[in-house]
Amino acid sequence: xxSLLVLFVLVTFPNFLFAQxxxxxxxxxxxxxxxxxxxxxxxxxxxxxxxxxxxxxxxxTQIPAGTQxxxxxxxxFQTQTLRIEANNSEQSLEIKLKPNPNQLAExxxxxxxxKNWNQRYEQFTSLFLGTTENARxxxxxxxxxVWINEDxxxxxxxxxxxxxxxxxxxALGYRIKYQLEGFAYxxxxxxxxxxxxxxxxxxxxxxxxxxTTWQKNRAMAYYGSLTHFLRSIHEGKMEEEGFKIQQMVxxxxxxxxxxxxxxxxxxxxxxxxFERYKVIPExxxxxxxxxxxxxxxEQTILSFQGGLQVSYVEKKNRSAAGxxxxxxxxxxxxxxMSQMVKIKPNGQxxxxxxxxxxxxxxxxxxxxxxxxxYVPTELP
Numbered sequence: 001x002x003s004l005l006v007l008f009v010l011v012t013f014p015n016f017l018f019a020q021x022x023x024x025x026x027x028x029x030x031x032x033x034x035x036x037x038x039x040x041x042x043x044x045x046x047x048x049x050x051x052x053x054x055x056x057x058x059x060x061t062q063i064p065a066g067t068q069x070x071x072x073x074x075x076x077f078q079t080q081t082l083r084i085e086a087n088n089s090e091q092s093l094e095i096k097l098k099p100n101p102n103q104l105a106e107x108x109x110x111x112x113x114x115k116n117w118n119q120r121y122e123q124f125t126s127l128f129l130g131t132t133e134n135a136r137x138x139x140x141x142x143x144x145x146v147w148i149n150e151d152x153x154x155x156x157x158x159x160x161x162x163x164x165x166x167x168x169x170x171a172l173g174y175r176i177k178y179q180l181e182g183f184a185y186x187x188x189x190x191x192x193x194x195x196x197x198x199x200x201x202x203x204x205x206x207x208x209x210x211x212t213t214w215q216k217n218r219a220m221a222y223y224g225s226l227t228h229f230l231r232s233i234h235e236g237k238m239e240e241e242g243f244k245i246q247q248m249v250x251x252x253x254x255x256x257x258x259x260x261x262x263x264x265x266x267x268x269x270x271x272x273x274f275e276r277y278k279v280i281p282e283x284x285x286x287x288x289x290x291x292x293x294x295x296x297x298e299q300t301i302l303s304f305q306g307g308l309q310v311s312y313v314e315k316k317n318r319s320a321a322g323x324x325x326x327x328x329x330x331x332x333x334x335x336x337m338s339q340m341v342k343i344k345p346n347g348q349x350x351x352x353x354x355x356x357x358x359x360x361x362x363x364x365x366x367x368x369x370x371x372x373x374y375v376p377t378e379l380p
Contacts, residue, residue, distance in 0.1 A: 023060040023084070025093035027052050027072055036097060039074040040164055040177065042199035044081070045348070045372045049177065049199035064373060067344075071197040073179045075163050076100060081197070120148040124159050127185055127192055130365030134171040134217065138367035141166040159183035168203075169367055172221060173214030175201045178366065192362075193353075200371040215377055221368045222376045224312045224330060226361040227347035234300040234343050238286040242315060245284050248277040248307035248333070269309055270331045271359050279309050291340065302349070303340035307333050312360065315379070332359040346372040 027039040035056025042049025043063065052058045070093075073079040077097040084091070121143060129135045140146070145161045160180060167176040179197040186192075205211050222228055224242070232241035248269060266278035289308065291301040310332040335356040341349045349355055 021063045022090045023063055023070070023093070024090065025058055025095055027056045027058065027074070027095045027097060029077075030096035030098045036074050036077070039072060039097070040179065040199075041070070041072050042177070042197070044069045044071050044197045044199070047200045047202065047371050047373060049201070069197075071179060071199075072097065073164065073197070079179060079181060079197070116150075117148060120150065120157065121146065123157070123185075124148060124183070128159075128183065128194060128365060129167070129367040130363065132363065132368055134169065134221065135365065135367035137171050138167060138169045141168055155186060155188055157185045157187060167366065170203070171214075171217050171367070172370070173203045173205075173210065173218075174371075175203055176366065176369075177201070195352075198366070198369070198371075216379070218370060218374065219377050219379050221364065222370055222374065223314065223379060224360065225364055225368075225370075226332075226355075226357060227370070227372070228376075229310060229312070229332075229347075229361070230302075230343045230349060231345070231347040233286050233290065233302065234345055234347070236286065242313045244311045244313075245286070245289070246282070246309040246311075247280045247284055247288070247304070248274070248309055249280065250276050250306055251278060252276075269333065270328060271309075271333055273358070274307070274333060277307055298345070300343040301340050302336075302343055304336060307335045309333055310359075310361070329363075330360050332357060332361040334361070348372055 025041070027036045027041065028034060029036055035052070035054070037052055037054045037056060039052040039056065039058075040049070041052060041058045041060065043060070046064075046068075048060055048063060050058050050060060068084050070082045070084050071079065072082075072095050074097055076099060078100045080095060080097055082093070082095070124146065125140065126135075129138050129140075142163065142165065145163045145165060147160050147162065149158045150156070151158075160183065165176075165178040165180055167178055169176065176198050180194070181197070182193075182195040184193050203210075203214075205214075228241065229238075229243055232238045232243055238245070249266070265280070267281055269277050269279050289302055289304040291303050294301040312330045312332075335358075336354060337356055338351065338354040341351065341354050343349050
């Protein structure tokens with residue numbers, strides 16, 4: 001299955017936590033200027049979030065410095081996102097949300113569950129949460145908020161929610177409030193895309209061993225993930241972190257590629273479904289896909305043609321010579337949908353719709369996701 005990973009987030013890696021600020025504000029109805037109590041206010045894909053008071057007021061403290069994306073949502077209103085530059089000073093905002101009559105109509109129209117809803121809901125949760133062991137333990141606490149549509153040709157399934165999804169991930173020790181903005185799955189081609197704004201909350205340990213278990217499970221979810229791969233590229237430690245890349249070329253894209261194929265210097269991709277590509281056997285350095293002249297410590301510019309076949313090997317399985325003998329389930333394919341993407345130090349990339357991933361990177365969904373302010377620990 002090919003998956004478009006589409007999280008609208010712009011946050012910074014904890015290396016920048018030395019400068020922290022406070023954000024205060026008020027959320028009101030844009031039409032009548034009245035306050036909106038209990039509106040959701042959070043920094044996308046972090047552990048920083050709150051709800052507004054009866055007067056529509058909110059306060060967020062200890063905000064990491066750098067570019068952040070503030071998300072404000074309220075049932076029946078259009079979700080608003082604001083890119084802010086956090087610093088040591090206190091900032092104040094007045095946020096006006098516009099009513100969304102289409103959403104209200106949609107809620108009424110799709111409030112009734114048809115006879116196929118349960119089956120479609122199970123399909124949605126497996127696609128959205130994942131199918132890993134962590135996913136099997138993860139639950140959406142308010143499934144009644146979900147609406148599901150299947151088009152008349154039974155090709156596309158689209159999903160939305162009437163309110164933020166409340167997700168409990170006991171394996172990782174997080175509760176997630178997920179503002180789902182869009183979800184679409186092509187049942188024939190296997191393409192999946194979803195857009196949303198999650199905020200993470202640490203669960204309270206019930207046993208003394210919980211914190212240790214969560215730390216271990218989070219590390220296992222992180223290592224070998226797309227976020228780990230992108231962070232390692234930005235830090236200049238791709239091979240050191242266990243990743244190897246091979247260029248994938250389309251034979252029809254240039255005469256040179258055709259000549260390479262004729263000289264039998266190319267091989268077939270490891271994953272199926274990529275017949276249009278051939279793989280250059282030699283491993284490439286990260287410098288082959290990084291635009292050095294445009295990259296800075298704040299962001300790395302990634303650019304390549306065709307695709308990348310990415311192999312990952314855990315540290316315990318690497319040979320002394322650094323050889324890569326990846327299992328099939330540790331192989332991914334990454335394709336660019338545009339000329340380049342920007343990678344932030346925390347591993348977030350944008351434009352967020354411009355990376356298409358398959359294989360191992362696509363297996364991890366919301367149940368195995370981590371906030372972008374997560375600091376990895378060593379695996380035991």
